[in-house]
Amino acid sequence: MSERVESEIGLIPKEWVLCSVGELIATNILEKPLDGNHGEKHPKGTDFKNEGVPFIMATDINDGKIDLVNCKFIDKRLADSxxxxFSIEGDVLLTHKASLGRTAIVTEIKMPYIMLTPQVTYYRVKNTNKLNNHFLKYFFDSPVFQDTLLNHGDSGSTRAYVGITAxxxxxxxxxxxxxxxxxxxxxxxxxxKIDLLHRQNKTLxxxxxxxxRQWFVEEADESWEEGTIADLIEFNPNRKLPKGSAxxxxxxxxxxNNTFNPRDWYDREFSSGTKFINGDTLLARITPCLENGKAxxxxxxxxxxVAWGSTExxxxxxxxxxxxxFAYVLARTDDFKDYAEGCLEGSSDYVPVIVRL
Structure with missing residues (x-):
């Protein structure tokens, strides 16, 4: 086994080198990382098109992939200005605002480049004899980097943020x-292999x-007794979690919005919020998350x-x-979603706790 030495992030093999992003820029291993355009240069809502140059936000990066289909687009003439x-194939993307630490590698784009918002930074390897971009992406995914990134988040901001300088x-x-x-x-x-399992889960x-739908809707027997969803489903069951416990x-x-597996949970001290256990179904009670099918x-x-989340x-x-x-499949049915959306109330856009079908 290789000899290990102490470093700022713990024990590491002696042959490995711990650097900062700034040091890799100074030694020409990385190009200077950049995010998207701020202020007046940032494209406005009226600039978005149905096709053109993909305009990538943090929400377009999930599970190590970039959604180049459902993202927003801008005209190439505007993008060129x-x-x-400007992010190109091979770049490693890192989200650094609000949703910290999502990563992906830009691959197989149809345009010369994609555009990033100020929520996303691209890292471009300059010296491929020193740094492999796929390794960089996986290092960004590591717990030690993710924890460090979270600790660098601006605590004075209402949304977690790690600027380019930081x-x-x-x-x-x-x-x-x-x-x-x-x-x-x-x-x-x-x-x-994980991708394959996700596809299998989606099929199931x-x-x-x-x-x-076949059993309980299309082939429903006229003799069945009518009731409400509250007869079959308990909403917000009581779960105990001491305040301050991780x-x-x-x-x-x-x-x-298309599979039951959530992602990116992490330990946090409980203050107040919704509590749940294995076997519970979580449904978004706010707009537009409810309409988008988040569950x-x-x-x-x-x-x-016992875990917890927001009151949303x-x-x-x-x-x-x-x-x-049963509760999860019910929540995914069109009839349930249509009724739940009809229960959104006023400006708060909340679904009542007990939904009556």
């Missing part, structure tokens, strides 16, 4: 290049939703562990011995 934020102090760990490539290869293979979800925390942005089925907790969630749990997944 901007000062910065990013120069962030640590980058440099193994020898062959090790970088080996690490990236192994993690890439694992990502492919679609099958469950189809069966649910517990998994889930943001609204972590919920998907989750909780499976990521340890046994008897409704927690659903089946009664009468029904399988816990």
């Amino acid at each position: 901007l000062d910065k934020g 990013q120069r102090d962030l640590p980058i760990l440099l193994p020898p290049l062959p090790e970088q490539k080996a690490i990236a290869s192994v993690l890439s293979s694992l990502d492919d 979800e679609a099958m469950a939703e189809t069966l649910f 517990a998994p925390y889930l943001e609204m942005s972590a919920l998907s 989750a089925f909780v499976t990521f907790l340890d046994e008897d562990q 969630f409704i927690v659903m749990r089946p009664k009468l011995g029904l399988h816990p997944f």
Whole structure:
């Protein structure tokens, strides 16, 4: 086993070098990282088109991928007139505002470049003999980097923010290049397997939703007793979590609109919010998250562990011995979503806790 030495981020192999982003810029390993255009140069809502140059926001980066289909677009003539934020194939993207730490590599774009908002920074490797861009992306994903990034967030801001200047102090760990490539290869293979599992889960979800509709809607028996959803589902069941205790925390942005798996939970001291356990279904109770279909089925907790999130969630749990997944599939049905959307109230846009079908 390689000898290990102490560093600012803990023990590391002796042959590995701990640098800062600023040092990698100074030694021409990285180009100067840049984000998108601020102020008057930032494209306005009226500038967005149905096609053109992809205009990438933090919300367009999820699970290591860039959504180049559902993102906003701007005219190329406008894009060419901007000062910065031109990201090209091979760049490593890092979100640094509000949703901190999402990453992706720019691949196979149809335009010469994509445009970034001020929420996203591109990192461009200048010396590929010293740094592999795939390794850099995976290092950005590591807990040690994510924790450091979170600690660099501007506590004086209402939204977590790590500006371009502050990013120069962030640590980058440099193994020898062959090790970088080996690490990236192994993690890439694992990502492919995770991708496959996600696709399988999505297929199974679609099958469950189809069966649910067939059994309980299309083939409903006239003799069945009518009731309300409250007869079958308990809303916001009581869960105990001592104030100040560290517990998994889930943001609204972590919920998907097309699969049950949430992402990006992390430990945080409980103050106040919605509490849930494995087997609970989470439903967005605010607009536009509800209309976008944000929901989750909780499976990521340890046994008897209680997690929490904001009050923007409704927690659903089946009664009468029904399988816990029943609530999630119900929440995904068009009839349920249509009715829930009709229950949005006033300017607060909240769905009532007890939804009556």
